[in-house]
Amino acid sequence: MKDTNAIVLSNVRIANDVYKMELRTDIAKEAKPGQFVQITVPGFYLRRPISVSWTQDDVLTLVFKIMGEGTAVLSKLQPGAETSVLGPLGQGFPVTAEKEVVLMGGGVGTPPMLKTAKAYLDAGAKVDVVLGFNTAGDVFYVDEFEQLGITPVVCTMDGSAGVKGTVLDGVKSAGITADYVLACGPLPMLRAISSTYTKGYVSLESRMACGFGVCNGCVMTDKNGMAVRVCKNGPVFPIGKVVL
Numbered sequence: 236m237k238d239t240n241a242i243v244l245s246n247v248r249i250a251n252d253v254y255k256m257e258l259r260t261d262i263a264k265e266a267k268p269g270q271f272v273q274i275t276v277p278g279f280y281l282r283r284p285i286s287v288s289w290t291q292d293d294v295l296t297l298v299f300k301i302m303g304e305g306t307a308v309l310s311k312l313q314p315g316a317e318t319s320v321l322g323p324l325g326q327g328f329p330v331t332a333e334k335e336v337v338l339m340g341g342g343v344g345t346p347p348m349l350k351t352a353k354a355y356l357d358a359g360a361k362v363d364v365v366l367g368f369n370t371a372g373d374v375f376y377v378d379e380f381e382q383l384g385i386t387p388v389v390c391t392m393d394g395s396a397g398v399k400g401t402v403l404d405g406v407k408s409a410g411i412t413a414d415y416v417l418a419c420g421p422l423p424m425l426r427a428i429s430s431t432y433t434k435g436y437v438s439l440e441s442r443m444a445c446g447f448g449v450c451n452g453c454v455m456t457d458k459n460g461m462a463v464r465v466c467k468n469g470p471v472f473p474i475g476k477v478v479l
């Protein structure tokens with residue numbers, strides 16, 4: 236983990252309230268799939284946790300949705316702006332020897348699945364991807380997965396794009412049989428996945444301040460009643476380990 240200066244290379248809107256930001260930072264060279272960074276927002280004391288979506292040499296790609304004041308400020312950063320990034324943080328998705336995996340992303344849980352998909356492809360696995368959104372205007376990253384040679388199954392709750400329904404409806408409709416899942420998305424999605432699959436990993440979100448295990452702001456409880464820190468022990472946990 237290190238704290239580095241980062242230069243904004245690009246920052247573009249890619250869906251409703253969703254921005255893709257490329258930053259030049261050394262952290263890109265170390266970041267693993269499913270890890271995250273804490274990015275400084277000009278004018279704010281606390282940094283904001285955002286998942287590593289993609290890396291190429293010293294370029295780090297983050298994708299974030301405007302959820303409050305901090306992410307609204309991030310969306311306005313122009314190319315050339317300077318900020319700082321702390322990371323890489325947390326335990327990412329392990330790259331196991333599974334032969335067949337299904338990756339699921341819900342909304343802004345989709346970004347970390349891109350680098351995870353690449354890691355599993357590089358490890359020789361057959362990779363299916365299912366992405367869930369509320370409506371057609373929220374959909375992003377189809378092209379990025381296609382560039383990896385994967386045609387993602389897109390699902391929307393209102394049926395305005397792809398399969399109508401949740402990611403689990405998408406799995407059913409596409410006839411995906413892999414029983415090993417890697418997922419990131421909103422809690423109801425992760426709960427549904429955890430009651431359907433027993434093998435794999437889910438990436439959790441919790442409000443956090445420090446991001447590296449000191450403040451205990453992001454504590455959740457595991458199935459044995461023990462406290463786990465989402466930032467340091469996670470955000471990626473084996474399915475069923477943490478009470479959702």
Ligand SMILES: Cc1cc2nc3c(=O)[nH]c(=O)nc-3n(C[C@H](O)[C@H](O)[C@H](O)COP(=O)(O)OP(=O)(O)OC[C@H]3O[C@@H](n4cnc5c(N)ncnc54)[C@H](O)[C@@H]3O)c2cc1C
Nearest residue numbers: 283284285286298299300302303304305306343441442443
């Ligand atoms: C490990 C991790 C990875 C994440 N990756 C992404 C991502 O790739 N893309 C994306 O769009 N969002 C991601 N989030 C959620 C993102 O951090 C929040 O949406 C963002 O911090 C909201 O900041 P804000 O100032 O706009 O909102 P406000 O609600 O004004 O934030 C106020 C405070 O609450 C914290 N906070 C608010 N919501 C969350 C949240 N859901 N999780 C953690 N802290 C929160 C903020 O950091 C800030 O300190 C991630 C969260 C975690 C924990």
